[in-house]
Amino acid sequence: MDFLAEQLPIVVQQLIAGLAYGCIYGLVALGYNFIWNAVGIVNLAQGDFVMVGGYLYAASFVPVVASWLGPGSAGSSFWTALLLTAVGMVLVGMVSQRIVYYPLRASHPRTIMISTMALSIFLKNFAIVAWGTYPVATSGLFGQKWFRFDLFGLGTVTVLYQYVFILVFTAILLVVQSAFFSRTRLGRSMRAVAQDQLAASLMGINTPLIIAITFAYASILAGVAGVLLAPIFLVSQAMGSIGLKAYTASIVGGFGNVIGALVGGLLVGSIEVLSASYVSSVYKDAIVFVVLIAFLLLRPQGLFGKKVIGSL
């Protein structure tokens, strides 16, 4: 019992970090799912969109906006830079799909996926050319401020403010997204295209445009993930590797399933952090990928999904 009481604050502390990472994986996984639903491919550059978002925010917009707004404007420059990053990601998503997907849209999905793999390699090297090889540090809204609270007198929990911010921000984003998909014309058209592209086209929906918008939206989600992570991570090329974790989240939740993406993300984030603590910090990535392989073998439809995994 004493042991439990002693461990509890540490577990809570790590769980908060795990859930925060989980939210990020969930956002990126949602991007995988939207693109999968719309055009039936896995966009292998999704993780690199996170990196591009991080760089756009930390290396391009934050310095520029901060110099516009002058000192003491951390809050407004964060929101402005976030908005500019989202706009930038719309362009990234639209242009990428025009070059990587659209000319190949009639080809086998595997062909298109190779093409997204090429995009991934391109973006990594583009980042070196555009932003250099030095990882970029940025402070975001909260910098390195830590939030402490007492857990029922058992001990102090110490977490980064940024973790809490990620949880709140993601929750709000998901509510807005759900309203967007159920209320707005664009959102409902996107759902229709995701369910049946041909039928949607024959009901008068401009499907190529909706698909481009879907790519743009997936790209915004990745970009937002990059912005949220930037103050915790350093922004570097290596940020793209988050794509694999998010892909795991997608598989765990059920590829194509919106709720599944989030639940999968939260699970993967928690598994990662807790296994680092209680199994092995060295093998935590391996453990996550064992989960991935286990799901692919035993439950390829994931927790919430239908059986959709055909040929990847």
Place this chain on the structure above:
Amino acid sequence: MALLEVSNVTMQFGGLTAIDNLSTRVEKGEIHAVIGPNGAGKTTLINVLTGVYPATSGSVSFEGVRIDGLRPYERVKLGMARTFQNLRVFPSLSVRENVTVSQFCRTTSGVVANTLRTRAVVREEARVRDRVDEALNFVGLADKAGWPSKSLPYGQQRLLEIARAMATEPKLLLLDEPGAGMTLQETQGLGVLIKRIRDRGITVLLIDHKMRLIMTVSDVVTVVNFGKKIAEDTPAAVQKDPEVVRAYLGARGLRT
């Protein structure tokens, strides 16, 4: 001027000729049926007309305008709508949402105005709601509006497809075997519905196997076999056409 004019359309898939130099005219206000045995190229014809496949050769004009190069959704905007032989409702959208997304092609406000919810948008949304209600009432699905569409029984999913197509405000409605899988009673109701559609001034191009349905509702019947048109006349005349009887219906005669 015919509403729809099909001139010498040929559609080949590899070496297979699905439609062979077919020409026909659909006049405004008529119910025009296309019949033929399985594999005669009827559904392919609808796919060519709606822009799913580009024809190998020949041309299609709608209200006197060539539409060969247009994408499916552009043809919908001009006033062509269709249903599918194999049901293709949006399964996870509700019945109402299915009809609503099909109304969107008649809206004019942009994304920005839509997000800002300007007064014009609010007015337009009210109009969309009215049209959707009207379409649902028309096929008799108003009481199921909130249902997830995949939970509707088969026959009602067919009605939903018709409501959805009506919501695009078409001038020409192409019905691809709307009676498939329906009971006798449902089929009779469908016949009445098709006439009501025509009575609203919408021209109907109907493809089906059910002879009783075809013969009771159609003004003109086109008979195709192996992608070729072999006859085109009133239902009564087609039934008596010796070539139709010999080449298509065989010795069994017409099942009426």
Place this chain on the structure above:
Amino acid sequence: MRRLMMALVTIMVIFSLSAYGADNPIRIGGLAALTGGASMQGQQAREGALMAMEDLNAAGGVLGREVQVFMEDSQGVATAAVNAFRKLMDDRKVCAVIGDHQSTAVLAFKPIAIQNGIPVLATGSAMAVTEDANPWIFRVREYDSLAATALVNAAIKEGYKKIGIFHNTDQFGVGGRDNVIAAMKAVGMAPVATAGHNTGDKDFTAQLLSFRRAGADAIIVFTHNEEQALICRQFDQLLPGVAYFGSMSLSQTSTIQMAQGAAEGKYSATPYTLTNMDARVQEFAARYRAKYGHDPELFSVLYYDAVMMVAEAVKMGNSDAPLSVRDNLHKIKDFPGVSGLNYTFNAIGEAVNEIFIVKIEGGQPKAAFKIQG
């Protein structure tokens, strides 16, 4: 047929350009990770090497001939490093190769270098690079056990007794861990805890808390720049009052910047520090800043010095034949580098035998004391 002709012509043009285009220059190869995860260090290396080339040519070249430095991308990957090495050897016909700064890469192409007789001035720090004392293999960097011994001695000197080890799980980090354990054993100590992390990890809470549970009063951290910076940022909150001794990467300006103030008060070990007031160091740093707009780092000066030493060996032997370069490199005595070090290759090819313990103060690594190997 026409296409074939075109191809032939293209090949001939390329050949003529590479073999005869320049007036028989002195060719020196450089290997560094110009892309990939370690590209930050790789770009520093490239900048240093190219600056050495420009300086040599501005002074009239070597033996009256132009010096050409060819930098190839090892991507930080062993197979890519082997291919890049072969390209330098076979296509560029270089007389010596400088790098790679990652030991895994060096160990991959080392047998090829020995077999073909190309001198290598490696900048990776693993013991295995030089331990077989092959005459073709040199090292222009501190070796891991030197850094590990220095960090252990520094921790003991500052009065810490319960030392934990936090290491990257790659070859560099594991080698560092083993060297730290060996250095502690030599003075009759053992680590109170050891923990590992992977390259690319971002959250170190679990491991840092394990040091707290073990009651460590100091930890020695062997890892690369990005992880080092992130560990510093999380360390202060989770292990207040514990001392921090980081491997060389912590002494680099870029790491200190990435740590956003969290590097303050922490120790590191490096053969090169900008706070060394040696005139050579300051003069070079000023020129480097003027040229590239940022501070030189360890690999900038090491690659610069290595190019200069190859040029010196060519001059001494009046030849750019690889064998002559090798033999004359062994004869170099107290070559003054812009790193502030004087290089003399010992029997196994090591040139760096002293290291500074630095403490980060005001965003700068201040030299605390120097330790001889």
